[in-house]
Structure formats: structure tokens, C-alpha cells
Amino acid sequence: MDELELERENRIKNLMWTVSGDYALDFKPDLAAFDRSGFVALYDGIKQGAFAKYFDREAFSLYLVKKIYLHGMEAPLMTLAQLCIEFAVSGKIIKEREGVSNIRRRACEDILELDFARLQENLPGRLKLALLQEVLRGRQPATTQMRAWIDRVEGLEHAESTMELIRATDELYNEIADPYFEQKHGTLEQVLAVTLEELAEFSWKDYLNEEELEETLETYLNQVVQNMTNLDMLETVKKEEKPEQTQEKKQVLVVDEKALARMYSYVERNYGKTFLSETEEKRRNRLLCRGIHGDCSLYFTKGILKSSVMRNYQYEYARKQKDKNLYEYYDNHRIVKNNIRILTDMLKKTLAMRAEDEEILSDRGRILPKRLWRIGRSGEARVFERRLWQDKGSFVVDVLIDASGSQRSRQGQVAIQAYILSEALSNVGIAHRVMSFCTFWDYTILHEFRDYDAPRTENSNIFEYVTSSNNRDGLAIKAAGYGLLAREEEHKILIVLSDGRPYDVILNRPNARNPQPYYGEYAIKDTGFEVRKLRSQGICVLGVFAGEERDLAAEKKIFGKDFAYIRDISGFSPVVGRYLMKQLEKDT
Structure with missing residues (x-):
């Protein structure tokens, strides 16, 4: 099993190094994602190389960390960043290497098959679905608002600078995920103005996996760099530890x-x-x-x-x-x-039933004139009405x-x-x-x-x-x-x-x-x-x-x-x- 994982890791890294032309480029492949879809994992390696070749990945990842530092929500931000990177690099790398087009299509098919239901749950996910479907089937029907977002992402095919990517990601996040972000936390210029000293003073503990040993800004930055091109990132299911292992580790x-x-x-x-x-x-x-x-x-x-x-x-x-x-x-x-x-209606109806009082014939209570004829003529001579109050x-x-x-x-x-x-x-x-x-x-x-x-x-x-x-x-x-x-x-x-x-x-x-x-x-x-x-x-x-x-x-x-x-x-x-x-x- 170790040999198989090593072979997969080398295959993905070689793709990245070949595409980027930089054999010193560091990247840790997501081998767990390979178990779900080999095409997604391979395409991620290709995109890492292409992104490093055409854009400044350190500047882009630093923007993401600063946005999160100012209370940006990591999940939707990373989803939108991945989409922007995808469309900024895919056209460029396919022009150089036509074989990448087939890997891209197979990766998109796998994501749609594996995660269609989950992606439907929120707006960034639905935008991702729409874009992947257009990769496979061409232009699809969409609402006016969704079409505007789709066109903005697809338009990044012509992007030449990292700042264009940053601005597009920021605008999409502020429109789709948090319309009040600028009002509460600041504009893009204010996000970019966050200093490294401010970031370093903040503890990134709760943003890191438990396996991470160093709870530092550098560790979190590295994690962001590894994940920001991965189409499958937030949908990958982590294997849980067995209860016995947990119990052995901490008692x-x-x-x-x-x-x-x-x-x-x-x-x-x-x-x-x-x-x-x-x-x-x-x-x-x-x-x-x-x-x-x-x-x-x-x-x-x-x-x-x-x-x-x-x-x-x-x-x-x-x-x-x-x-x-x-x-x-x-x-x-x-x-x-x-x-x-x-739920309110269900409870109201039940409470109303409890509130209904019941009236019964009795030997005491309020006299009923219409029953007085029974006196001396019938064995059933109850001529009173009594109200039973329900338990409230x-x-x-x-x-x-x-x-x-x-x-x-x-x-x-x-x-x-x-x-x-x-x-x-x-x-x-x-x-x-x-x-x-x-x-x-x-x-x-x-x-x-x-x-x-x-x-x-x-x-x-x-x-x-x-x-x-x-x-x-x-x-x-x-x-x-x-x-x-x-x-x-x-x-x-x-x-x-x-x-x-x-x-x-x-x-x-x-x-x-x-x-x-x-x-x-x-x-x-x-x-x-x-x-x-x-x-x-x-x-x-x-x-x-x-x-x-x-x-x-x-x-x-x-x-x-x-x-x-x-x-x-x-x-x-x-x-x-x-x-x-x-x-x-x-x-x-």
C-alpha cells in the first residue's frame, strides 16, 4: 500500500513539475482525494503547476488568509477561489497541452457524480455545479443573477495578473457569500492592508487539522496553498478514528x-x-x-x-x-x-385541543329546563349539566x-x-x-x-x-x-x-x-x-x-x-x- 501511495504521489508531482517547469516547486498531493477520483487528483496537480507558472500563488494565498483573518468564511471563500483559479488557468494550459482537456472533463464528471446533492445546498455550490455543467455541455439556461456570476468566472480565461483573480474572487464572495462584508469588515484595499505582523499575532489553531503539529501562520498559509486549486477539497470525507484508537490516545x-x-x-x-x-x-x-x-x-x-x-x-x-x-x-x-x-401550527392545534372543555349530564350543576319532564317518568332523570374543565x-x-x-x-x-x-x-x-x-x-x-x-x-x-x-x-x-x-x-x-x-x-x-x-x-x-x-x-x-x-x-x-x-x-x-x-x- 505504501508503494502504491508513493507511486501516485510521484505521478501527481511529476505532472505539476512538468507543467510549471519549476522542479523546486513544493506541493503535497491529496492522496485521499485520489481514492475518490484519480482524475480529480491528477487535474489538481496539473492546476497547481499551471497556477504557479502563470500567476503568483503566494500573493493569492496571502489574500485568502487576510480575508479569513477579517472574518471571511473559509468554506465559501475557498470554493469561489478554486473556481476562479480553475477558469484562469485551464484555457492557458489546454492550449499548450491538449491532453489536459480530457483529464479536466473526466474530473468534472466525477465531481458532478459524487457531490451533486451536496453542492445544491448553498449558492457557491450551485455556482460550481453550473460552471462544471457548462464545461461538459456548453452554455446552459440560468437565472439572470447566476448568468452574471457564471460569465464573470468564465471571463477569467483572459486574466493576465494575479490582482485580476483576487479582485474577481473578492467581488464574488461579497455578492454571493456575505453581502455585508465590506460594511462590517472592510473593502478589498483594507483586506490587503492587513500586515504580516497582525497575521502572525493571531492564533490559527482552530483553522488547522488536528494532525498539524505547528499552530502557526506559516502552517496555515501552506495549507491554503495546497487546497486553493483543489476542486474536490471541501467535499472530501475524512476517515474517522476508531473509538479504540481515541481511547488509547487520551484518557x-x-x-x-x-x-x-x-x-x-x-x-x-x-x-x-x-x-x-x-x-x-x-x-x-x-x-x-x-x-x-x-x-x-x-x-x-x-x-x-x-x-x-x-x-x-x-x-x-x-x-x-x-x-x-x-x-x-x-x-x-x-x-x-x-x-x-x-411546527408552530402542529403545536397550536394540539394545545387548542387541550383547551376545549367538555359538558356532560350530571346530578348537579346548571339545570336544563328541557329535561325536567323526565322527573318521575324516567329512570334516567339527570336534569343538570356540568362542565368538565380540561387539564391545562x-x-x-x-x-x-x-x-x-x-x-x-x-x-x-x-x-x-x-x-x-x-x-x-x-x-x-x-x-x-x-x-x-x-x-x-x-x-x-x-x-x-x-x-x-x-x-x-x-x-x-x-x-x-x-x-x-x-x-x-x-x-x-x-x-x-x-x-x-x-x-x-x-x-x-x-x-x-x-x-x-x-x-x-x-x-x-x-x-x-x-x-x-x-x-x-x-x-x-x-x-x-x-x-x-x-x-x-x-x-x-x-x-x-x-x-x-x-x-x-x-x-x-x-x-x-x-x-x-x-x-x-x-x-x-x-x-x-x-x-x-x-x-x-x-x-x-
Whole structure:
């Protein structure tokens, strides 16, 4: 297998060096992409060589990094940059080497076959589809706006300077991905004015793969250079590590006294200040962090964007992720609004049925003159009418969302689904709270987006959803249940979105006992125990599973019969809506 990979790498590099004429040119081929399509990987190598030959790839990649530094969204920016590069170099290299035309066509066919459905999901993707189809089939019908964008990209065939490419990419991004970018963050001139010193001071940690050893600007720049010509870049599916490998790599984290003393301030800087008083925080920790969670702590926050200590890299990353979540929402806002309307109508109808009173014949109540003739003449002599008032007991809902690193690939979709649910609950007047949870060191961080009685305007805070670190599900569920039990409403519902894989790095304090690692059967049993305990206290708990099929058995152990398996996160709000209707219809 190693020999095969080496042969593929040499083949791609030789193509790049032959096209560019520069045998000192450095490039790391994407061998994972070769497994999906050899033509895409080969064509990427050809484009890398052509781009280096005709344009200044360092200047272009530096523009991309500066745009991202000023809060440009990486995914749509890279998609548009790839398209601009594609049409700027393809015509030039095909004139020199006619054989490239066939490789290009086969690469376009493979992308359309493999990723057609995924590319339909957003505007940059749909532009990419339209352009690839025109490569294969010639000019195609398009809307006026789409045609303008297509013509602008195809017109780059005559581009002679790198600045033409930069300007076209910037204009397309500002029109398609973020129409308010210039107003909020600056013009192209202001983007290009960002200095290397400013870039170097910014931490690029969250923009790099976990495999990267150096978290530096240079590393990120290299990554951008490797990816900016790759048509298949953002669609390549990464292989996940096996759970056993993950468990072997990280189980117990050992810290010294100095690090321990700084822990709280580190959590505060990277997750935002807590909204609890010091007394209340200690009281909750003393009450809830017991048993196997005895060495743990709870940390309640409104998030780093609402209560930041300083503007560090984590703050900037959270801002960038919020922009991404909002971009995904605006790109699908009609579908989102329709889903909110449907879910609202479902809940309204169910609540209306609960509100309907029933009138029955009785031996007491309001007299009915028309039945008085029955007295002394009939055995059925009930001449009164009594109204039975339906149980209008109030409801309260808690939505708890897993925000560990395993959810990173679907952050935007999770935020949208939680927002749909929150809007519908607000529309029908049901008190609800929405929180996410993750665990960093021995702190389980509960990010509260909106409290039970918050105004509807706070629903938009859900777009500040960001993922990181691990997840201690048992403690998070216990903390959410504590808040629900303190409410006065008669009917209490807890909805938990998770991947069925509780896992937490264990913090080994100096002079403390060495706790058992929180993963596998041990963690599943603890989480299941907390769920059953809440149910015994009158809380209805629904588990919504959005993980891998191999973890389905664990989810069943945790939530029993009240759990739902959704293969796609877009099924979250409909599934929860049906469950809520079921609870609302009880005893009607």
C-alpha cells in the first residue's frame, strides 16, 4: 500500500513539475482525494503547476488568509477561489497541452457524480455545479443573477495578473457569500492592508487539522496553498478514528499545581464569564458534582461573545463560527421559516385541543329546563349539566445539545434545527431553555443561549453555537434536570441531542485519587442512570441520536424506548415536534 501511495504521489508531482517547469516547486498531493477520483487528483496537480507558472500563488494565498483573518468564511471563500483559479488557468494550459482537456472533463464528471446533492445546498455550490455543467455541455439556461456570476468566472480565461483573480474572487464572495462584508469588515484595499505582523499575532489553531503539529501562520498559509486549486477539497470525507484508537490516545490528563491554579481563569477566557454568583456556583457544584463526578466542576456561561474577558483567538473563532452558522441560515431561510410555521401550527392545534372543555349530564350543576319532564317518568332523570374543565397544566421544555468536537462538521445545521424548535415554542408560549454542553479539563461548560422566560429575541443567540473538547453527558443531564425540577410547571420535558458516545479526558490533580476514565460502558451506565433518575422524578426525557450507526446500541441503553434516531440533523426539529405533541396530547 505504501508503494502504491508513493507511486501516485510521484505521478501527481511529476505532472505539476512538468507543467510549471519549476522542479523546486513544493506541493503535497491529496492522496485521499485520489481514492475518490484519480482524475480529480491528477487535474489538481496539473492546476497547481499551471497556477504557479502563470500567476503568483503566494500573493493569492496571502489574500485568502487576510480575508479569513477579517472574518471571511473559509468554506465559501475557498470554493469561489478554486473556481476562479480553475477558469484562469485551464484555457492557458489546454492550449499548450491538449491532453489536459480530457483529464479536466473526466474530473468534472466525477465531481458532478459524487457531490451533486451536496453542492445544491448553498449558492457557491450551485455556482460550481453550473460552471462544471457548462464545461461538459456548453452554455446552459440560468437565472439572470447566476448568468452574471457564471460569465464573470468564465471571463477569467483572459486574466493576465494575479490582482485580476483576487479582485474577481473578492467581488464574488461579497455578492454571493456575505453581502455585508465590506460594511462590517472592510473593502478589498483594507483586506490587503492587513500586515504580516497582525497575521502572525493571531492564533490559527482552530483553522488547522488536528494532525498539524505547528499552530502557526506559516502552517496555515501552506495549507491554503495546497487546497486553493483543489476542486474536490471541501467535499472530501475524512476517515474517522476508531473509538479504540481515541481511547488509547487520551484518557488521563496530568497537570501540575501551577496549571491547576490557572485553570479557572483559562476556562473564563475561552468560554466567557459565568453568569452565576460565586456562592451559587459553589452551591451547585457541591450539590451536583458527587460520586463519579466528585472531581468535576460545572461552569454556566452565556458564551464568550456575550461575556468575554478578552478578545483572544477563541473569541475570534467563535465570531467566525457564528458568521458561518448565520450564513447557512440565510442561505436556507425560506425552508427554515416554513419549518417554523409547520411546527408552530402542529403545536397550536394540539394545545387548542387541550383547551376545549367538555359538558356532560350530571346530578348537579346548571339545570336544563328541557329535561325536567323526565322527573318521575324516567329512570334516567339527570336534569343538570356540568362542565368538565380540561387539564391545562403548563409545560416547560429544556433542550440540551452536545457541543463536543464530534459535532464540528454539522455546527450550522445543529444551530438551525435548535433555532426552529425554539421559535416554534416561543410562538405557542411554552417556556423553554436551550443550552449546549462540552467538557474541558474537569469543567463541564453549559452554554445557555436562552433562559426559560427570556424574550423571543434571545432565540437568535443559538447561532453562537460552537463546538470543542469532550462531553461528560451524565453530569450535563444532571445539571439540566436540576434547573427543570426547580420550575413550577406541572409537565417537564428534557430533550437531549447527542452522538451516543460520552467521552471525557480525566484530569488527574496532584495528590488526588486517579479516577476511572469516563468512556465506554462506564460512561454509558452513568448517563443512563441520570436519565432514569430524572424520569422517576417526573421529567419526560427524549434522546435524539445523531451519531454513527455503530453507536446506536449505546444510545438505546442510555435512553431506553424514548429515543429517536435521525440519519440527518435536518430531522431534529420534526422528530422533537412529534414528541412534544405526544406529551401535550396526554390525558386530553
